Amino acid sequence: MINRKLNQIILALLIIGALVTFWTGEAVRNLREQRAPAEIAREESAVPETKVEPAAGPSINVRKRSSGRYEEFRKKFRETEETLERLQSGRPGDERSVTRKNQAVSELRYWETQLNSLYSCIMAVLPRDEAEALAREQQEWRRRRDEKASALARGSAGGPEQGAEYTRVQAKATKARAYELLERYKDRM
Numbered sequence: 001m002i003n004r005k006l007n008q009i010i011l012a013l014l015i016i017g018a019l020v021t022f023w024t025g026e027a028v029r030n031l032r033e034q035r036a037p038a039e040i041a042r043e044e045s046a047v048p049e050t051k052v053e054p055a056a057g058p059s060i061n062v063r064k065r066s067s068g069r070y071e072e073f074r075k076k077f078r079e080t081e082e083t084l085e086r087l088q089s090g091r092p093g094d095e096r097s098v099t100r101k102n103q104a105v106s107e108l109r110y111w112e113t114q115l116n117s118l119y120s121c122i123m124a125v126l127p128r129d130e131a132e133a134l135a136r137e138q139q140e141w142r143r144r145r146d147e148k149a150s151a152l153a154r155g156s157a158g159g160p161e162q163g164a165e166y167t168r169v170q171a172k173a174t175k176a177r178a179y180e181l182l183e184r185y186k187d188r189m
Helices: 002-034 037-045 068-089 097-125 128-154 160-184
Strands: 049-052 060-063
Touching: 002 097, 068 097, 068 160, 097 128, 097 160, 128 160
Parallel strands: none
Antiparallel strands: 049 060
């Protein structure tokens, strides 16, 4: 009973966190669209420049972006992994399918929250055309992830174990996608 209540509380917190992250991302995107071009130019001029020497020819001035957000997300991801390890190690020897399903659900919720937070941050800095392309890519990725999870779960024993396998595959793919997007867009954050 206590585990069920704890899982409900964790789930509620994760959902609230995801909603806040989504709304914050939307607000930031709306603010970016409403800012005057002079403000954007002034903000970009505050980014330090670094000279890059090409293999041949004159040097080129390139704006160097701060990797603070990148490191912040790396830290969040490590903390998420540590939290999940603590949750999983808290039930040694318990091999019931329901417990494994709950663990998989918790893992998926944690990684969905991290992925949504990262995705919102990335979308806020991308130009409209790139943001639209990423949104389409993300929808396609989710569809493929769910299809793969369904196919792999069908191969399991069935019953509660099938649901646990489906959720485990989704969680693993979501974690991999979070790290993939973080590395792909680390220079733009």
